[in-house]
Amino acid sequence: MVNNAATVGRSGVHDFILIRTSSIILTLYTLFIAYFFISTSEVTYAIWHGFFANLGVKIFTMLALFSLLIHLWIGIWQVLSDYVKPSFLRGVLHLSDDVEPAFIRGVLQFILTVVVLVYFLAGILIVWGV
Amino acid sequence: MKKQRPVNLDLTTIKMHTAANASILHRVSGVIMVFAIGILLWTLSLSLSSAEGFAQVKSLLDGIFFKIIMLGIISALVYHMLGGIRHVLMDMGHFEELDSGNATAKFIMAIWLVFTVLAGVWLW
Numbered sequence: 001m002v003n004n005a006a007t008v009g010r011s012g013v014h015d016f017i018l019i020r021t022s023s024i025i026l027t028l029y030t031l032f033i034a035y036f037f038i039s040t041s042e043v044t045y046a047i048w049h050g051f052f053a054n055l056g057v058k059i060f061t062m063l064a065l066f067s068l069l070i071h072l073w074i075g076i077w078q079v080l081s082d083y084v085k086p087s088f089l090r091g092v093l094h095l096s097d098d099v100e101p102a103f104i105r106g107v108l109q110f111i112l113t114v115v116v117l118v119y120f121l122a123g124i125l126i127v128w129g130v
Numbered sequence: 131m132k133k134q135r136p137v138n139l140d141l142t143t144i145k146m147h148t149a150a151n152a153s154i155l156h157r158v159s160g161v162i163m164v165f166a167i168g169i170l171l172w173t174l175s176l177s178l179s180s181a182e183g184f185a186q187v188k189s190l191l192d193g194i195f196f197k198i199i200m201l202g203i204i205s206a207l208v209y210h211m212l213g214g215i216r217h218v219l220m221d222m223g224h225f226e227e228l229d230s231g232n233a234t235a236k237f238i239m240a241i242w243l244v245f246t247v248l249a250g251v252w253l254w
Contacts, residue, residue: 045184126175
């Protein structure tokens with residue numbers, strides 16, 4: 001069993017499903033926003049504000065923010081667990097042998113997960129009051 | 131604990147074919163997006179705060195510096211989406227052979243460049 005206590009899913013299979021299902025929502029949202037920009041010749045404040053004031057757009061945005069939280073959390077865990085290795089810490093960063101890779105990985109995972117949670121909360125607050 | 135198993139991940143000794151480059155670019159673009167989301171959320175917040183804030187974003191977008199940042203973000207996002215779609219197709223069992231894998235890698239890179247140029251034209 002792969003030890004992945006710092007990620008979102010309960011197992012590797014769970015992570016696999018979550019990162020792909022969240023990517024579907026994120027792709028649809030990106031296409032939706034791209035369509036807005038392409039179909040609107042001149043984006044004014046009134047149009048922009050009115051767009052995000054729409055309840056459907058708000059819910060879609062919040063859904064995308066929730067998907068983003070999950071997607072980034074898992075993606076960060078995958079990248080950190082693949083690259084923050086003894087060879088990287090010693091060879092590239094020139095850290096001493098006493099430094100435990102799992103500790104560095106944990107600290108980075110904590111910091112970046114907090115950043116991603118801040119994104120989520122900030123995003124909700126940004127569109128909530130529009 | 132030392133695991134007794136063969137490991138050959140010395141990237142300097144591995145010949146990177148197109149599919150390998152497509153894979154690492156997907157990771158690089160993903161890491162870029164982690165930080166890009168912060169910039170996008172800040173821009174969204176400012177643009178929705180007031181008419182003045184919206185005008186501020188517009189004037190920022192008139193400048194070359196912010197234009198280049200936005201083009202970089204759009205480009206990274208486009209690549210990450212294309213690479214992600216390719217990975218999902220591979221999960222479903224398509225394009226898993228060396229030839230077909232390299233072909234789809236070249237294909238998404240070509241589409242990526244086209245979309246990046248289009249985004250640049252649209253921004254300028």
